[in-house]
Amino acid sequence: MSVTSVREGGPILKGPWDFDDSPISRVAEQPLLLGLFLNLQDIKTSTHPTTNSWTFDYNLALVQKAEELGRSQWLPKGGYDGEASIDAFVALGAMAAATKRIMLISTLHVLYGPLHPLHIAKWGATLDHISKGRWGINIVTGHRTVEAEMFGRQQIEHDKRYAMAGELFDVVNSLWGETENLTYEAKVAKNGWQIENAWITPKPLYGRPILVNATGSAAGIDFAAKYSDLIFITSPGGAHIESALETLPAHIATIKEAAKAVGRKIKTLINPIIISRDTPEEAEAYADSIAEGSGGSLGSSKFNNNANAYKSDAHGWRGRKDPSHKQGRNLGGNIEIIGSPEQVVAQIKALHKTGVDGIQMNFYDFAPDLDYFGQKILPLLKIAGLRI
Template sequence: MKPLNTDPDVLSVGYFFPAGQTNHVWSDEASRRVPRMNRNNLLNLAQAAEQAGFDSLFIADNWSGHQRAAERGGHQAPAFHAPLLAMGIFAVTEHIGVITTLHTTHHRPAHVARMGAALDAFSDGRWGWNAVTGHAEPEAALFGEPFVEHDKRYAMAAEFVDVVQQLWREEGSIDHIGKYYRSQGRIKAPRPVQRPRPMIVSAGASSAGTAFAAEWCDALVTLARTEDDVRSLDQRLQGQLRGRHVTSWPFAICIVREGDGEAEEEYNHLLRSLNADAAWEIAGDILGSIETAQAMFDRLGRDEAVRAIGSGSAMLQLIGTPDQVAEQLISLKRNTGAGGVLINFPLWSPRELSDFGAVLRRLEDAGVRTAPASREYSW
């Protein structure tokens, strides 16, 4: 049985696995230069992440997809369904964890309980669940369901996770008759390997989202531009905890190059080919509607809004030499409550991940992380 790590001095370094041809930086140049989204490239990428020493892969997911202009530009699609992709990755790796997105609103608790147990047992305790409620009306319409109001989705999610954990924990039958869900009986073995259960993360930073994370999750994935932003979220999260251990995991854009200024030059080169139409449509999905995205364009002006939305500027910027990036991550660990960080490479490829291995080795030398192959805990 594998326990979860609760050492406050350890930084878990996850890789935000491609959930589309590009992620967070919607640059046409990036779309042209990254590998194609297919079996061989994705499995090679997962193996490269493990060889570099990443703790985990994080696979985002949604159902209804982004709009046509984004797809035509080579952004955000195709995207393989997260738990199915994870099973393929587990078959070709030994140590790296995989966190997969599974929606609470569009599944039943028994679905997730059985899928999660199978993934965790098959991988010998390397699976984690990104529990999301869904936020877009097109997703609800796809399932023929009414769109559920924001805070109610989190109330439903809390009961959903409770039922899932009952099904994982109990060898005998459960008898749950709740406000939103009914579940009677037991799921077929196997049960999860991790103890007390697989890792659960979420990504909602609203009041309802942080309350959900504080009660049910191990980490809250978040956007944050600075360490001050991370500390602000930490304070809100800690204020809602009741004796539980929950940490923040900020997203980060990362480009590592050996020479001074080379990474910054590469990043600025990508920004010169931001796809305005793709950024607009993707923002509409993320923010809830095209009208909301249009309001942002109107307020900022089209050029500035495209840069803000399409450049990844809403998250940490880890752009520099291996020493510079390692120093930023060491500072993040020592000066905030972050328990982990999710690294996104705009130019994802096995080579980018291999080069990042130099950063991970510096973090090990500084004592803020331990390589997955040399420890007993999962995350």
């Protein structure tokens, strides 16, 4: 999808949707995009046993398994909030060389530093070539106070962050797409950065890398409409599947209308945790075990039990506090899909009918649960016509 150059009177710049043979265009031939949301951080939401690990080898094995199963994309959570973790941006650069088909989306906090647009443009073009167009950026502006403080900065006001990110990617997109040297001084991020006679080569293979952002706010949706190819959405009604099915259609319509208004299209993704076993009773028992092991003290020691350490101004999770909608059990993910394989497929199909273009799945115990998904659920998705 095209965007306009930051240069006055500059050219229209192409994106990966403008190329029929780009990886994202090929992936979109599937009725339902299917991805894996993997947590590179050592976050424990429950004391229930798990094999999860933040290590590179563990995560690479999961990505390769996901590629074997035909997953569309893989995206890791990234952040600077204290857990043991490997950096998502760097890790996916290495994984690009160890995979062939799966799209790899790196979470990048673009306002910390701040990162210079030349860095993002050059690194992005390099990873684009290594991955042959399969790599992209999940643009994060930073919603937690503690993350800004770790960089010695004050939290930037919510809507201003998106304005700063928009200006940044106006310039980055121009560096990716233009053939002339570029001079620009940041106006929104005053005293933030400037470029003079800047130029990068080689250019990305399909106009620019894939761009993604996750949001639930008006400012974030406006940003996604202008810049992103994919948007991670959240359920306005909270984590329970019934609440999600009730509230998502209007929310998705708003997002797609915003993109249409600026002459673009955008695909929506949602991030469910999938809890499945052979029978409904076994699945519920698994979910109960996870819920019983959850506790507010998990992971608190890394910030000296500071109750404000995870303070956030993100809008996307506000539905979890809405008493007018049925709520989930805080098992992980944005929504909770629980049941037998047949029930899971029925819930995914219902999500697709709301306008969701794809799901980026969470599992409580990634390695065995991903294997189970491949053996028991994926064949049923194909029978249901959601995967080819």
